[in-house]
Amino acid sequence: MSERLPGYRGLALKMLLEAGADIGDLIRVVKDNVVLEGVLIPRSEYSDDKHIVIKSRSGYNIGVEVTPATKVERVRTELKPLFVPPPPPEQRTGLPKVTILSTGGTIASRVDYRTGAVRPVISASDLYSIVPELSDIAVIDAEILFSIFSEDLTPKNWSAMARAVADHISRGIDGVVVTHGTDTMGYSAAALSFALQKLPVPVVFVGAQRSEDRPSSDAPMNLIGAVYAASSAPFAEVTVAMHETPSDEAIIIHRGTKVRKCHTSRRDAFKTVNSKPLARIVNNKIFILTNNYQPRDLERKIILKPEFDERAALIKFYPGMNPKIIDWYVSEGYRGIVLEGTGLGHVRRECFPAIKGAIDADVIVAMTSQCIWGRVNMNVYSNGRDLLSIGVIPLDDMLAETALVKMMWCLAQSKSIDEAKNLLITNIANEFSDRTVEHFEPPKFSMG
Ligand code: GLU
Numbered sequence: 001m002s003e004r005l006p007g008y009r010g011l012a013l014k015m016l017l018e019a020g021a022d023i024g025d026l027i028r029v030v031k032d033n034v035v036l037e038g039v040l041i042p043r044s045e046y047s048d049d050k051h052i053v054i055k056s057r058s059g060y061n062i063g064v065e066v067t068p069a070t071k072v073e074r075v076r077t078e079l080k081p082l083f084v085p086p087p088p089p090e091q092r093t094g095l096p097k098v099t100i101l102s103t104g105g106t107i108a109s110r111v112d113y114r115t116g117a118v119r120p121v122i123s124a125s126d127l128y129s130i131v132p133e134l135s136d137i138a139v140i141d142a143e144i145l146f147s148i149f150s151e152d153l154t155p156k157n158w159s160a161m162a163r164a165v166a167d168h169i170s171r172g173i174d175g176v177v178v179t180h181g182t183d184t185m186g187y188s189a190a191a192l193s194f195a196l197q198k199l200p201v202p203v204v205f206v207g208a209q210r211s212e213d214r215p216s217s218d219a220p221m222n223l224i225g226a227v228y229a230a231s232s233a234p235f236a237e238v239t240v241a242m243h244e245t246p247s248d249e250a251i252i253i254h255r256g257t258k259v260r261k262c263h264t265s266r267r268d269a270f271k272t273v274n275s276k277p278l279a280r281i282v283n284n285k286i287f288i289l290t291n292n293y294q295p296r297d298l299e300r301k302i303i304l305k306p307e308f309d310e311r312a313a314l315i316k317f318y319p320g321m322n323p324k325i326i327d328w329y330v331s332e333g334y335r336g337i338v339l340e341g342t343g344l345g346h347v348r349r350e351c352f353p354a355i356k357g358a359i360d361a362d363v364i365v366a367m368t369s370q371c372i373w374g375r376v377n378m379n380v381y382s383n384g385r386d387l388l389s390i391g392v393i394p395l396d397d398m399l400a401e402t403a404l405v406k407m408m409w410c411l412a413q414s415k416s417i418d419e420a421k422n423l424l425i426t427n428i429a430n431e432f433s434d435r436t437v438e439h440f441e442p443p444k445f446s447m448g
Pocket of ligand 1: 148184
């Protein structure tokens with residue numbers, strides 16, 4: 001795909017390049033003796049390679065299917081993607097200092113209505129002018145780390161995020177906000193929970209389910225809640241701030257190792273699993289929901305452990321799963337496998353020889369549950385007990401996604417397999433919850 005002509009591929013891209021056309025140019029397309037003129041607008045990444053989309057003078061978007069006989073001409077430069085933010089409000093002095101690091105996703109982007117271009121909105125003054133309430137909460141410094149859909153992020157991006165956060169914290173700020181695509185925000189929050197130890201100040205991930213140009217957008221309120229938590233919360237942990245309910249009642253602060261995206265589109269998609277959220281923010285007041293947290297302490301020295309070994313996999317078991325799937329990971333040199341087993345932590349007996357083979361080849365194999373809520377307990381049924389005797393490590397109530405991230409992190413931190421195994425079962429960032437605070441609160445999603 002072309003950076004200059006986002007979304008265009010194949011014949012459509014070739015014709016636009018030959019015509020020297022850019023997004024925002026007025027172009028003329030002649031097809032079957034019909035002449036169409038309009039401003040060239042970007043296409044979505046998943047569009048086909050046969051259509052050119054122009055915005056006509058009437059304001060309608062027209063998709064023209066191109067064939068080798070179609071003629072495309074650039075008429076002139078008409079409109080360029082342009083966003084002029086309203087003037088920022090006056091900055092108050094003496095407020096806490098917060099850094100916003102942007103990684104991509106809906107939260108920190110804005111659509112240019114004339115051309116359809118999406119541009120990141122991230123300079124501090126952009127943010128103040130779009131969400132003026134921020135200027136009453138904190139003095140904000142902003143930096144774009146990446147502009148990547150979160151499904152395209154890799155563990156290398158987690159390492160870069162961890163390093164950037166640690167760097168900003170070392171400059172003496174009161175908190176960090178990381179804006180992020182929602183799809184894999186839980187993985188990144190877990191990754192930074194392990195990579196950033198002994199945090200002196202909070203690190204708050206935030207995303208948006210609906211983009212800022214939509215009236216139902218959750219972006220401004222989520223961002224205000226995140227900046228408020230980063231600047232004023234009493235805890236110094238990696239967290240996620242999102243809507244608690246579909247309405248604009250409250251922002252809920254989840255712990256980075258216990259949070260999961262549980263709905264594709266709702267504003268309250270993120271839920272804390274097997275634990276309690278850390279806090280709720282209502283009208284810029286913070287209500288702490290647990291006493292078990294690492295308190296903010298500006299004197300504490302951060303410990304940065306940003307490496308992840310990507311040779312770890314998460315395998316969701318399903319009835320009839322072919323054991324060769326496990327063999328394949330071993331033959332590819334993977335060093336850790338997290339199984340997402342059924343119920344209390346089971347897979348079919350047919351898989352046992354492959355699992356034993358993996359463990360004999362020094363691959364760490366651990367078990368989580370696809371039930372999501374509850375703990376694995378492999379002592380109840382014979383299949384579980386047999387897996388334990390083969391050497392599978394039960395991971396109690398840890399989320400499968402968090403377990404994968406932790407496996408990658410443990411493998412990168414350890415010099416031996418025993419050291420990695422010990423680290424895997426050690427509670428580092430509250431990824432295991434205490435049995436005495438057993439907590440079951442499945443998401444309350446109503447229909448419609
Ligand atoms: N798939 C996108 C992402 O996770 C969706 C946009 C968003 O959630 O911000 O980055």
